[in-house]
Amino acid sequence: MNLKELASKLGLSQTTVSRALNGYPEVSEATRLRVEAAAALHNYQPNVRAKALATGRSMAIAHIVPLGSEHEIVNPVFADFIAGAGAVYAQHGYVTHLSIVKETDEQKIYRDIAAKGTVDGIIVHAPRVRDGRIELLQQIGLPFVVHGRSSGVASDYNWVDVNNRRAFERATNFLMDLGHHRIGLINGIEELDFAARRRAGYLSALASRGIGEDPGIIRSGEMTEHHGYATTRALLGLPDPPTALLASSMIIAFGIRRALDDLGLRLNRDISVIAHDDDLSYFENGPDIPIFTALRSSVRQAGQRVARLLMAQISKPQSGFMQELLEVDFVVGQSTGPARQTPTARQG
Amino acid sequence: MNLKELASKLGLSQTTVSRALNGYPEVSEATRLRVEAAAALHNYQPNVRAKALATGRSMAIAHIVPLGSEHEIVNPVFADFIAGAGAVYAQHGYVTHLSIVKETDEQKIYRDIAAKGTVDGIIVHAPRVRDGRIELLQQIGLPFVVHGRSSGVASDYNWVDVNNRRAFERATNFLMDLGHHRIGLINGIEELDFAARRRAGYLSALASRGIGEDPGIIRSGEMTEHHGYATTRALLGLPDPPTALLASSMIIAFGIRRALDDLGLRLNRDISVIAHDDDLSYFENGPDIPIFTALRSSVRQAGQRVARLLMAQISKPQSGFMQELLEVDFVVGQSTGPARQTPTARQG
DNA sequence: CGACCAGCCCAAAGCGCTTTGGCGTTCCCG
DNA sequence: CGGGAACGCCAAAGCGCTTTGGGCTGGTCG
Numbered sequence: 199m200n201l202k203e204l205a206s207k208l209g210l211s212q213t214t215v216s217r218a219l220n221g222y223p224e225v226s227e228a229t230r231l232r233v234e235a236a237a238a239l240h241n242y243q244p245n246v247r248a249k250a251l252a253t254g255r256s257m258a259i260a261h262i263v264p265l266g267s268e269h270e271i272v273n274p275v276f277a278d279f280i281a282g283a284g285a286v287y288a289q290h291g292y293v294t295h296l297s298i299v300k301e302t303d304e305q306k307i308y309r310d311i312a313a314k315g316t317v318d319g320i321i322v323h324a325p326r327v328r329d330g331r332i333e334l335l336q337q338i339g340l341p342f343v344v345h346g347r348s349s350g351v352a353s354d355y356n357w358v359d360v361n362n363r364r365a366f367e368r369a370t371n372f373l374m375d376l377g378h379h380r381i382g383l384i385n386g387i388e389e390l391d392f393a394a395r396r397r398a399g400y401l402s403a404l405a406s407r408g409i410g411e412d413p414g415i416i417r418s419g420e421m422t423e424h425h426g427y428a429t430t431r432a433l434l435g436l437p438d439p440p441t442a443l444l445a446s447s448m449i450i451a452f453g454i455r456r457a458l459d460d461l462g463l464r465l466n467r468d469i470s471v472i473a474h475d476d477d478l479s480y481f482e483n484g485p486d487i488p489i490f491t492a493l494r495s496s497v498r499q500a501g502q503r504v505a506r507l508l509m510a511q512i513s514k515p516q517s518g519f520m521q522e523l524l525e526v527d528f529v530v531g532q533s534t535g536p537a538r539q540t541p542t543a544r545q546g
Numbered sequence: 547m548n549l550k551e552l553a554s555k556l557g558l559s560q561t562t563v564s565r566a567l568n569g570y571p572e573v574s575e576a577t578r579l580r581v582e583a584a585a586a587l588h589n590y591q592p593n594v595r596a597k598a599l600a601t602g603r604s605m606a607i608a609h610i611v612p613l614g615s616e617h618e619i620v621n622p623v624f625a626d627f628i629a630g631a632g633a634v635y636a637q638h639g640y641v642t643h644l645s646i647v648k649e650t651d652e653q654k655i656y657r658d659i660a661a662k663g664t665v666d667g668i669i670v671h672a673p674r675v676r677d678g679r680i681e682l683l684q685q686i687g688l689p690f691v692v693h694g695r696s697s698g699v700a701s702d703y704n705w706v707d708v709n710n711r712r713a714f715e716r717a718t719n720f721l722m723d724l725g726h727h728r729i730g731l732i733n734g735i736e737e738l739d740f741a742a743r744r745r746a747g748y749l750s751a752l753a754s755r756g757i758g759e760d761p762g763i764i765r766s767g768e769m770t771e772h773h774g775y776a777t778t779r780a781l782l783g784l785p786d787p788p789t790a791l792l793a794s795s796m797i798i799a800f801g802i803r804r805a806l807d808d809l810g811l812r813l814n815r816d817i818s819v820i821a822h823d824d825d826l827s828y829f830e831n832g833p834d835i836p837i838f839t840a841l842r843s844s845v846r847q848a849g850q851r852v853a854r855l856l857m858a859q860i861s862k863p864q865s866g867f868m869q870e871l872l873e874v875d876f877v878v879g880q881s882t883g884p885a886r887q888t889p890t891a892r893q894g
Numbered sequence: 895c896g897a898c899c900a901g902c903c904c905a906a907a908g909c910g911c912t913t914t915g916g917c918g919t920t921c922c923c924g
Numbered sequence: 925c926g927g928g929a930a931c932g933c934c935a936a937a938g939c940g941c942t943t944t945g946g947g948c949t950g951g952t953c954g
Contacts, residue, residue: 199661200940211904216942226902243661247604248940250595251909258643265629271827272629274622281613281620281646288645293664295606296644297636298629313547313591316641422828423800449828452771452800456837459807479619480770480797489804548910559934564912574932596910599939 199240208236219244259287259508260295260317262307264324266387271420272298274449275476275497276323279345282501283321290509292318305334312338319508321345325391341511343504343520348391356511358504358522362392365493365526366399366444369472372491372528373442374407377537378470382415382433382440384426384450393418396446396474415440426453434461434469441537442470448481451490451533470534474526488531495526547588556584567592607635607856608643608665610655612672614735619768620646622797623824623845624671627693630849631669638857640666653682660686667856669693673739689859691852691868696739704859706852706870710740713841713874714747714792717820720839720876721790722755725885726818730763730781730788732774732798741766744794744822763788774801782809782817789885790818796829799838799881818882822874836879843874 205215210229218225218233225233236242250256261283263276284294295317299307308331311317320342322331328350335342336353344357373381383400386393397418401411415433419425426445430453433440445451451473455465463469475483475492483492507520553563558577566573566581573581584590598604609631611624632642643665647655656679659665668690670679676698683690684701692705721729731748734741745766749759763781767773774793778801781788793799799821803813811817823831823840831840855868 201942202940212941213905213943214903217903220942224902229902241657241661243658245599245940246662246664247595247598248909249942251593251599251911251939252941252943254909256595261644266827269827270629272625274625274826274828277620277622277625280644281618284644284646294644296609296628296632296642298632309589310591313589314594316594420828422830424830424833455807456803459803478622479614479617480622480768482770482772485772549912550910560911561913561935562933565933568912572932577932593910596939597912599909599941600911600913602939 199242200245201242204233204236204240204242207240208233254315255318256316257291258293258295258317259283259319259321259505260297260311261321262304262311262323263296263298264304265298265300266420269420270300271422273324273421275447275478278476278478278496278498279323279501279504281479282496282498283505284501286502286505286509292509304331308334308338312340319343319512321504321508326389327391327394329391341508341515343508343511345500345504346392347395349394354519356507356520358500358507358524360392360495360500360524360526362395363399363402365474365495365528366396367403368528369444369491369493370400370403371406373444373470373472373534374403374409376442376470376534378440378442379407379409379537380412380415380438380440381442381444383417383444384429384433384446384454385416385418386421386446388418393446396444400444421447421450423449423453423456426450427457428453430454430457431460434463440469442472442534445471445473445490448473448475448478448483448490448492465533466535468538470537472534475529483529484531488529489533491531491534492529493526494529495524500524547590548593549590552581552584552588552590555588556581602663603666604664605639606641606643606665607631607667607669607853608645608659609669610652610659610671611644611646612652613646613648614768617768618648619770621672621769623795623826626824626826626844626846627671627849627852629827630844630846631853632849634850634853634857640857652679656682656686660688667691667860669852669856674737675739675742677739689856689863691856691859693848693852694740695743697742702867704855704868706848706855706872708740708843708848708872708874710743711747711750713822713843713876714744715751716876717792717839717841718748718751719754721792721818721820721882722751722757724790724818724882726788726790727755727757727885728760728763728786728788729790729792731765731792732777732781732794732802733764733766734769734794736766741794744792748792769795769798771797771801771804774798775805776801778802778805779808782811788817790820790882793819793821793838796821796823796826796831796838796840813881814883816886818885820882823877831877832879836877837881839879839882840877841874842877843872848872 201212205212214225215233218230287294320340322342322344325344325346325348329348332348332351332355347357347359385397388394417429445454454471465471473490473492475494477494477496483489503522549560553560562573563581566578635642668688670690670692673692673694673696677696680696680699680703695705695707733745736742765777793802802819813819821838821840823842825842825844831837851870
């Protein structure tokens with residue numbers, strides 16, 4: 199069933215039918231109702247390809263998710279993020295395109311997408327420090343919003359970010375207030391901007407109390423359970439091990455937990471842990487009392503905000519750059535307590 | 547830069563340029579080279595909207611991921627699955643459309659997608675027992691492949707599935723060989739077909755040794771960490787608790803681990819656990835010695851296979867139904883050991 | 895009463911590509 | 925040397941929609 203058929207069934211022109219369905223004023227209320235009834239009856243759906251060609255808009259948004267550079271790790275966070283964003287797109291009649299690509303191919307992908315005209319806007323995931331994609335997209339001229347920011351990029355652009363620096367500052371201060379002064383950081387890959395900011399926040403809090411940077415207890419890597427586990431084992435094997443750990447994700451925190459378990463150490467009593475919690479739907483940090491003391495920020499909500507910004511940018515491109523900085527909730531759970539002496543690993 | 551411009555720059559007709567670029571034989575090798583050079587020079591990319599309209603194919607595949615019915619949980623497994631599938635699509639020039647939708651809206655979504663002609667094929671995720679979507683899609687006539695199967699659907703269709711029944715049969719037998727006869731099952735939601743099959747495999751193994759079904763130690767729910775935790779607490783609080791547990795996912799298994807930890811019980815020594823491991827990139831079951839004894843089946847590979855099937859179906863629709871049953875790897879890890887007496891929960 | 899203006903509706907021209915149906919050359923072979 | 929196939933190219937007709945630029949009523953106002 200296409201426009202032509204529907205129009206002839208109704209004894210109207212394609213123009214009128216099209217206008218009736220798209221809410222233009224040049225058509226009487228009576229015929230509009232008649233048209234709508236007929237459309238519903240025959241389950242008429244305008245062909246999206248034809249519509250896209252005619253209007254020049256494809257009603258689609260691209261999400262381009264970079265694959266972890268070393269081990270092809272897909273960041274599980276993006277599942278919830280896209281669920282949030284997708285719901286907003288759907289409200290506006292947009293669909294979601296998804297590409298999961300290696301960093302090396304990224305430049306090409308962005309160029310292709312722009313030249314082919316497949317989408318009306320782009321979401322940039324996992325920005326790096328001084329990320330070249332931002333300038334590229336500015337050249338290309340397609341509306342885009344970055345989930346996160348990129349330190350060192352001077353120009354202005356649309357973004358939604360969590361205040362990672364402040365969050366990790368707070369967490370570090372919280373631990374120091376409990377008497378910890380050897381605090382390890384198990385971070386994501388620090389080429390990624392969010393990880394760099396977290397490190398900066400952590401270091402600035404330490405510095406404010408006269409504690410210098412100890413590269414030996416700052417570790418970064420892909421945010422896997424194994425990274426959390428192996429790093430914790432390594433850190434606690436040091437001659438002067440940390441008494442508290444800051445984890446860049448809940449998944450890392452679970453790795454920490456397993457390591458402690460292996461070593462016969464207990465959270466809170468022997469060692470304190472604070473984790474960043476993206477509030478993933480399948481990985482709840484305890485429904486009642488949080489397992490981990492955490493910096494909580496719903497990545498799903500971030501997805502929604504990013505999507506809303508992009509929708510706004512597309513509908514009125516001249517409205518200036520839009521930016522949103524989200525603060526985390528600091529939730530106190532069962533994984534933190536006062537510092538005692540250096541924990542002794544009773545190898546289990 | 548569009549076809550018309552490129553053609554006039556070359557002093558050729560649009561027809562010839564189009565054919566040259568699409569590899570048709572009616573154009574001489576010399577001009578083909580000339581055209582290709584010009585196209586590369588001007589970074590010409592055919593407008594995908596126009597191409598789609600002209601060919602009637604949109605070069606896109608839809609993935610429709612249902613949202614967990616009760617708590618809007620996004621299954622994290624699909625991130626890796628789509629990474630696998632997406633790579634295959636890219637090789638064939640297809641892009642990925644993603645919708646994450648509530649079950650209640652699903653029927654409508656499928657109908658709309660078909661009527662609007664947005665995609666050339668569909669992947670069905672998370673089929674339920676007697677899933678109505680299969681019949682619906684057969685009516686609609688769009689090529690589709692199911693990731694999993696649907697018990698009780700009589701007609702034939704394309705699918706790729708893991709042999710869940712056999713896997714859980716093996717795991718149950720393995721535990722019984724170790725002397726366990728009270729084995730708990732912490733399953734996904736059993737309306738979902740994979741979970742139903744796992745249950746069936748588990749029950750059939752028990753039955754083969756004369757052990758009947760005990761509904762008290764078979765629990766199902768959303769596959770979250772919390773489900774694993776809470777269920778384990780509940781099961782081990784029973785008067786006659788299980789000595790071994792079968793977990794439908796690694797995430798559940800991590801919940802189990804936390805519960806055991808809280809109770810002061812140790813994996814292997816006090817209780818044995820086998821988990822189904824989707825081999826998620828960020829949740830490795832130990833790079834060297836597996837943490838959990840596990841039924842391993844890479845969901846990323848499953849994504850690839852599903853995608854390949856769909857590509858084949860689209861390119862030659864008459865080739866008959868295609869089905870693939872993948873067997874799991876049974877890997878023995880550190881979480882299983884011989885049954886001792888009933889573990890006593892030393893409440894910690 | 896005539897001019898004008900809304901109010902409704904329509905025909906037709908794109909959007910940028912593919913593809914059908916031909917049209918001139920060239921080349922080969924009888 | 926002439927006829928026909930083979931080759932290489934082109935003009936134009938779609939694909940299904942939107943949108944421009946009217947055109948025809950019927951009502952209103954000077």
